[in-house]
Amino acid sequence: MGNDRYNAVVVGAGPAGVTAALSMAKNNLSVALIERGKYPGCKNMTGGTIASMPFSQILPEYWKIKDIPLERRIVSDELWLLDNDSAVRMGFTGKKFGMAPYNKHTVLRYKFDRWYADQAIKAGAKLFCSSLAVDLVYHKTGPLAKKVDGVILEGGDVIHADVVILAEGAQAALTQKAGLRKRLKPNEMTLYVKEVLELPAERIEDRFNLERGEGASIGMIGFPTSPGIGKGGIWTNKDSLSVIVGGYLNQISGKGLNPLGLLERFKGHPLVKRLIEGAKPIKYMGHIIPKGGFKKIPTLVDDGIIVVGDAAEMISGRRGMDLAMITGQFAAESVAQACALDRYSRDILASYEERVKGSFFYQNMKKGKSTEAYFNKHQDSDFLITKAMNDFGYKYFEQNLDSDKSNLLKMLEELINMQPLSKSAKDVLFGLQNWGVL
Amino acid sequence: MGYFNKTQRDPLELVTIIPDEKPHIFIKKDSVCIKECENKPCTFYCPSRVYYWEDDSIKVLYERCIECGACPYGCPYDNIAWQFPGGGFGVVY
Structure with missing residues (x-):
């Protein structure tokens, strides 16, 4: 691996990184995809769902692809204002969302990310698992100028590339090291924990009033993280439920809340308990979400480097995974242009930034x-x-x-x-x- | 709603972790935990109970870490240095 050189090296094989790698590989660029976990997805968590419309732009009619680990097609979306023994419910159920081209699919990341990375490999990207990128490599381009020219792996191996795409997720160690992202404050991030609970498909469908293969999601505010601001949620998977609870880190820390304690309390709520009755917990996980919002969006490009997904704090309201995919796609398009010109300076890669700024979610983030x-x-x-x-x-x-x-x-x-x-x-x-x- | 205790349940009973040989979490200055930090929030906001208080210092069980990323930010004194465990180590969902 030591002397290899690629058109692009992508740090992180989540939705953002894999989308970038997949799209660049399809454009016949040489791509190295670096993942610190044993396999892609093994450290990742979502509520959650992938949005069909954005994902279809990357993989048209993805629901027809063989072996794709989709859980359920969401037809029912509810928001509950949950109090101690009551709830005000708002919601929408639409049968159309249960038919192609669908609206959202629930996924479990430890299955989905792995499958998704396989698609990038099939397109020609090279995946390196159990590989932690610890630093960036720079190349002098003038007396005072330099560009990013690859990454150093733990152990000292170097992977050279014309462009580095940082898709390293919420923690964003290299993005911060490169000086592109400021440190977040605890009121600029949320911390969520999640449990996956097994329940037979028929019982899920009975309980949530669904036809076969249909899914529901319920977001709940108020009780789940009271007295702080946060959210609880339940998503239906094929034969399991995802239950999450979390909120702003400053409030969890400042108000003496324990995330697992919140989860246990939430699961014990009389209106939640009946939904998860008899379901067997099989996984427990936790993760932060960067919520710095518009004012904290990092510097998105520099000479030889692009930041995408959670590392770039591309979160708008409930949406994160699809923005990760879209920014991964944007980055891939800009890198393809840069490669055609054989120029990788900031002003060339700035086309990525322009794409982001012209997007619907940038407008949403601004409003938020x-x-x-x-x-x-x-x-x-x-x-x-x-x-x-x-x-x-x-x-x-x-x-x-x-x-x-x-x-x-x-x-x-x-x-x-x-x-x-x-x-x-x-x-x-x-x-x-x-x-x-x- | 009032104060409630930490749950007694072990958060790690459903989690697979392959611990690295060397720690990836460090307390920067023990004296800050003793002298300045009154409530030791790391002992409750950490979702997998990595931190506990014993004999006048915070003990760090890095082997329990599920890499959620919260601890360096949740510490009110910026006293936790956290980095990724080595490639292939740590939590496996």
Whole structure:
């Protein structure tokens, strides 16, 4: 491996890195894909789902590809405002999402990433597993100028390449080392833990009101991480459920919350318990998500180097994996152009940055910034919205002996007692925006 | 909702980890944990219970790490140095 030279070396075989490698290999570029795990996906975690529309652009009609480890096609998406023994539920079920071209598929990353990396290998990329890239190699291009020219592996081997694509995930060690990304603060990341629980397919379908192969996802706010801001969630896989809980790290750390304790408590909630009853836990995992948002987007390109996916903090609301794939694709296109010109300087690779800036998710991230600032200032919003909505629910649906008018007044009074109405209104508005309802 | 205790369940009963021979997590300055850090949040925010407090210092069981990435950021004193374990080592989901 010592003297090998490639058109590109990709650090990290997750969705971003594999997409970049796959696309470049299809363009007949030589690609080395470096993965620190024993196999791709073995350290990765998602809620979660892959989005069909973006993924179809990379692998058209991917659901027809042999052996693809898709779990279920999501037809039902719900958001629950969960309180101690009640829930306000919002949701949508659409049969069309159960038919090609679909909307989302649940996946388990330890299966999916491995399969996906195989597609890149088949296209001609070279995968090196159990290989940790510890530093970048630079090449002098002038008296004061240098470009990134490859990576150094633990043990000292060097892989040279015209361009290095960093797809190293949330921790982003090399991206930080290269000075492209600033250190995140604990209020700029979320920490999630997850359990996978086995349950026979028929029981999942009965329980979640699904036809064969259909899937459901339920996001829940309020109770799961109260008194902090965070989320719980349940996704249906083929014959297992994914259950996650997590929230902003500063709140978990500052409010004395233990992630596994939160997970246990969430699983014990009366409305959650009935969904996972009889399911056997088989996996436990945890991971951070960079939530620095728009203002913390790293420098995306420099001479000979491009940053994609979580390393580039390409997270917008609930979306991360598809943005990873899209940025991987963008990077591959820019590298192909650079190779055609045989020029790898920042101004050439900047076409990647332009693609990102012209994308829908960049617009979304830009819009999301004020919500984040708000949540940093008002850490209790989720909890308060949930509380208020559930109190409202109990009152609204209660068949009592008072007049409608006096009931309405009572409800208003309780709402006003909790906090100023204007704040409640803001909480609801920003909350719904944050959770992707608006 | 009030304070609740850490669960007694062992987080690692469902996890496979191949520990590296050398540690990949270090406490930068023990004195910071003793003198400045009152609540020792690493002992509860870590999802796999890598950290515990014993005899006036934080002990680090790096073999228990599931590489979630939270610890260097969650420490209020930036007192944890964390790096990736060697290639092929660490957690295998």
